[in-house]
Amino acid sequence: MKAYSYDHFGGPEVLQGSELPDPVAGRGAVVVAVRARSINLIDIRVRSGAMGPLVNKRFPKVPGADVAGEVTAVGPGVEDLKPGDRVFGAADPFKGGAFAERIALPAINLCPLPAGLDPDLAASLPIAGLAALQSVRDLGQLKPGQAVLIHGATGPVGLFAVQLAKQTGAAVIAVGSAGLETARRLGADRTIDYRSESDLPAGLRFDLVLNLSGKLPFARGRSLLKPEGRLVEPVPTIPLFIGSKLANLFRRQKHMALATAVRRADLAVLADLVAAGSLETVIAARFPFAATHEAYALVERGGVIGKVVVTA
Ligand SMILES: NC(=O)c1ccc[n+]([C@@H]2O[C@H](COP(=O)([O-])OP(=O)(O)OC[C@H]3O[C@@H](n4cnc5c(N)ncnc54)[C@H](OP(=O)(O)O)[C@@H]3O)[C@@H](O)[C@H]2O)c1
Structure with missing residues (x-):
């Protein structure tokens, strides 16, 4: 099958069009013919080698986690999906595999595509949407009437988190740059452009701070919390995981790291919200599979508002 793959870690130039063996559906897994996939930052971090021991050194590697497509084969033990089913979901982002014609995935990483949900939209949902949902709902435990700083x-x-926080009934303050008009349209009550306002207005305190930029130092993030507020970090380093779990036992303010879990039930939550028109997935650009290099180049240049989708 056709794929994009790399034989060693590095910059965009290591990604090459290639011909790889077809995947096989092992126990509990299915093969999906990929109709659309979307790019996440983690694809680029894995390819660059920046993830260290979290990523094995087995090559070739195919980038990409988010997929939507059609099941073509099911492995032993899979009862709830069959060939022909339209599905969406994600691979383990550290393993990838989406930038190929076909991918083998655990069935539990996939959710049936609701009728009428465009595969391109579905492919833009999984990792970013799950990260937002699990940050706001699970780590953040956001409640109606609370205040969140994104x-x-x-x-x-962030664009998914703004919408999910707003739907929870929270007051949403959004920090960003060029996409702030989009954030406002999607529900942010107040926006702050970090290019012109180097700090937040004095005196603001939040029930939840999502440090999705990764630019808030811990002490600054903590100073923005109410006495029982929660601070969520986007990158789950081992010291943060262990240190914060211990420290959280002894303090009212909680410090947590996001480690997105690909779960069918949460994929279904996202799909239902999109199908109901309650969650918008912003697509910045769509490229054909043959233009995969251009698609990654666009994301790596930065400044894109929304997801970049690569179709079959
Ligand atoms: N741990 C997990 O499981 C998991 C899963 C998914 C994502 N993530 C992480 O979650 C984070 C967000 O993901 P994403 O894909 O939305 O990343 P992204 O596209 O890089 O978004 C970063 C955001 O930070 C803003 N920003 C950049 N510099 C800033 C500054 N100096 N001050 C304030 N804001 C600043 C950006 O604003 P502008 O673009 O408008 O300039 C943008 O809103 C990333 O760190 C990603 O790695 C973690």
């Missing part, structure tokens, strides 16, 4: 609200995760 620092980095104009990236793909």
Whole structure:
């Protein structure tokens, strides 16, 4: 099958068009013919080698986690999906595999595509949408009437988080740059452009701070919390995981790291919201599979508002 793959870590130039063996559906897995996939920052970090021991050194590697497509084969033990089913979901982002004609995935990483949901939209949902949902709902435990600061609200995760927080009934303050008009349209009550306002107005305190930009130092993030507020970091480093779990036992303010879990039930939550018109997925650009290099180049240049989708 046709794929894009790389044989060593590095910059965009290591990604090459290639011919790889067809995947096989092992126990609990299915093969999906990919109709659309979308790019996440993690694809680029994995390819660059920046993820260290979290990523094995087995090559070739195919980038990409988010997919939508059609099941072509099911492995032993899969009862709830069959060939012909339209599905969407995600691979383990550290393993990838979406930038190929076909991918083998655990069935539990996939959700049936609701009728009428465009595969391009579905492919833009999984990692960014799940990251936002699990940050706001699970780590953040956001409740109606609370206040949330989304620092980095104009990236793909932030744009989903703004909407999910607003739907919860929270007051949403969004920090970002060029995409702030989009964040406002999607529900942000107040926006702050970090290019012109180097700090937040004094005195603001939040029930939840999502440090999606990764630019809020811990002490600054913590100083923005109410006495029982929660601070969520986007990158789950081992010291943060262990250190914050211990420290959280002894303090009312909680510090947590996001480690997005690909779960069918949460994919269904996102798909239902999109199908009901309650969650918008902003697509910045669509490219054909043959233009995969251009698609990654666009994301790597930065400044894109929304997701970049690559179709079959
Ligand atoms: N741990 C997990 O499981 C997981 C899963 C998914 C994502 N993530 C992480 O979540 C984060 C957000 O993902 P994303 O795809 O939305 O990333 P992104 O596209 O890079 O978005 C970053 C956001 O931060 C803003 N920003 C950049 N510099 C800033 C500054 N100096 N001050 C304030 N805001 C600033 C950006 O604004 P502009 O673009 O408008 O300039 C944008 O809103 C990333 O760190 C990503 O790696 C983690």
